Amino acid sequence: MxxxxxxxxxxxxxxxxxxxxxxxxxxxxxxxxxxxxxxxxxxxxxxxxxxxxxxxxxxxxxxxxxxxxxxxxxxxxxxxxxxxxxxxxxxARGLLPDPQQPIAQLLPGIGFDDAHNRTITWAHMLEQTSEWQGTCLGMPDTVEHNRRVSHDPKPPQGAKGEPRRLQAPGSYWEYNDVRINQLSLALLHLYRxxxxxxxxxxxxxxxxxxxxxxxxxxxxxxxxxxxxxxxxxxxxxxxxxxxxxxxxxxxxxxxxxxxxxxxxxxxxxxxxxxxxxxxxxxxxxxxxxxxxxxxxxxxxxxxxxxxxxxxxxxxxxxxxxxxxxxxxxxxxxxxxxxxxxxxxxxxxxx
Structure with missing residues (x-):
């Protein structure tokens, strides 16, 4: 042993x-x-x-x-x-049939409906490439812009919380706890x-x-x-x-x-x-x-x-x-x- x-x-x-x-x-x-x-x-x-x-x-x-x-x-x-x-x-339960499906198609009205967010998929949220923008539970996504975390090799583009230009969903990786909370909110609406x-x-x-x-x-x-x-x-x-x-x-x-x-x-x-x-x-x-x-x-x-x-x-x-x-x-x-x-x-x- x-x-x-x-x-x-x-x-x-x-x-x-x-x-x-x-x-x-x-x-x-x-x-x-x-x-x-x-x-x-x-x-x-x-x-x-x-x-x-x-x-x-x-x-x-x-x-x-x-x-x-x-x-x-x-x-x-x-x-x-x-x-x-x-x-x-x-x-597995059939509540989320396709992770590549835009969340807005399954759950309209919870923050994924505007022109930028409506192409965001479950997979984007799970891999932290969603670039979701908005306010979740009173907190704007910009609070977490330019977040620096251990094991992320990419240097931040600016100061923590300084808004940066958003990229197309799926094209930029950022560790962002507000977006994670938005994913949690979406899962809550799935399970009810x-x-x-x-x-x-x-x-x-x-x-x-x-x-x-x-x-x-x-x-x-x-x-x-x-x-x-x-x-x-x-x-x-x-x-x-x-x-x-x-x-x-x-x-x-x-x-x-x-x-x-x-x-x-x-x-x-x-x-x-x-x-x-x-x-x-x-x-x-x-x-x-x-x-x-x-x-x-x-x-x-x-x-x-x-x-x-x-x-x-x-x-x-x-x-x-x-x-x-x-x-x-x-x-x-x-x-x-x-x-x-x-x-x-x-x-x-x-």
């Missing part, structure tokens, strides 16, 4: 430099401070976090755990990939049910998870769907809210992806959808469908080229490595030290 003690010690020695209680030092918690005012504030709930924690599974079996693996903590943009899973589930309820019922509970799971929206993000007042949830915790989940549940989800959507003989997600999530975007080959890829080793040089990652601010990584039948979850790791952690795990796997 591989010895992961060195990797675990490295992670525990390099906790992200955020306070454990956001109320203790709000200026050092989260990523909203980098936004132009008045958007540089939290709009949804946040809560204290635990220590650096993680889980490693090989061949479907847990072989290591550290920190507080059962504690449900915020996981920031790892939640984006959970939206991709909900889109895949909608596809709260997305957290669907995710827990269709994914987490069948995996044996869900303890402490929450997926919360902004305080003012309530919309009417089918005559019901429902909260639309964000695909991250950039402005608060988002997914709180345990490391063990994240590892369960990673295992489901590694296994192509099957769990205990039951198909929970379509295999072809999970395979498509791992296909490189034509204009951003480091990215699939709301997931990060390592095809050329640029993300993590020591991880296998088949590896793919769910990544969230604050040092959250779910690493799926088909080459070694491994799922690795680490949380609250200082991102500057993530290559050292990945290298140590990769060495142990080899």
């Amino acid at each position: 591989p010895d992961f003690s060195e990797a675990i010690a490295h992670a525990q020695a390099h906790e992200v430099p955020w306070p454990r209680d956001p109320a203790a030092d709000p200026d050092r918690w989260g990523v909203h401070q980098a936004d132009p005012p008045p958007w540089n504030r939290l709009r949804g709930p946040v809560h204290p976090r635990g220590p650096v924690s993680g889980v490693i599974r090989i061949g479907g079996r847990e072989v290591a755990a550290w920190g507080e693996p059962d504690r449900a903590d915020l996981t920031y943009s790892v939640a984006k990939t959970y939206l991709a899973l909900l889109a895949g589930l909608a596809h 049910r709260p997305l957290p309820e669907v995710f827990e019922e269709a994914v987490l509970r069948p995996l044996g998870g869900g303890e402490g799971f929450r997926w919360e929206g902004y305080d003012d993000a309530w919309v009417e769907v089918g005559g019901l007042r429902v909260q639309s949830v964000p695909g991250g915790s950039h402005w608060g809210g988002g997914v709180s989940i345990s490391a063990r549940d994240q590892a369960r989800i990673g295992q489901l992806l590694l296994d192509g959507g099957m769990h205990a003989g039951q198909r929970l997600l379509p295999a072809e959808w999970i395979a498509r999530m791992q296909q490189p975007c034509a204009i951003a080959p480091f990215y699939g469908w709301l997931a990060w890829l390592n095809r050329d080793g640029a993300m993590f040089a020591d991880a296998s080229r088949e590896s793919w990652f769910l990544v969230g601010a604050g040092g959250h990584y779910t690493w799926i490595d088909p080459a070694h039948q491994a799922v690795v979850v680490v949380r609250w790791l200082d991102p500057a030290h993530s290559p050292g952690f990945v290298s140590r795990v990769a060495r142990a796997l080899r």
Whole structure:
């Protein structure tokens, strides 16, 4: 059995430099401070976090755990990939027949109808090339123009939040949380049910998870769907809210992806959808469908080229490595030290 003690010690020695209680030092918690005012504030709930924690599974079996693996903590943009899973589930149920179809054709009247937005497809939203423009839940897409994120090799064209000239949908890649929230809103209109309820019922509970799971929206993000007042949830915790989940549940989800959507003989997600999530975007080959890829080793040089990652601010990584039948979850790791952690795990796997 591989010895992961060195990797675990490295992670525990390099906790992200955020306070454990956001109320203790709000200026050092989260990523909203980098936004132009008045958007540089939290709009949804946040809560204290635990220590650096993680889980490693090989061949479907847990072989290591550290920190507080059962504690449900915020996981920031790892939640984006959970939206991709909900889109895949909608596809399997016939609610989203064709990812290449413009969203406006299926869901008129929710923000995709104008001349620029009406050609945007589900695939554009999933690969972050939509160039959607507008205001979602009170926030304009321009707040996220020129966003700089780790693992994006493209330099920004201007200052964060400085409006830039939009390109045709599908022709420009940009990491944009407002557009992700617009995707979440579209999925809510597809399901006509709260997305957290669907995710827990269709994914987490069948995996044996869900303890402490929450997926919360902004305080003012309530919309009417089918005559019901429902909260639309964000695909991250950039402005608060988002997914709180345990490391063990994240590892369960990673295992489901590694296994192509099957769990205990039951198909929970379509295999072809999970395979498509791992296909490189034509204009951003480091990215699939709301997931990060390592095809050329640029993300993590020591991880296998088949590896793919769910990544969230604050040092959250779910690493799926088909080459070694491994799922690795680490949380609250200082991102500057993530290559050292990945290298140590990769060495142990080899």
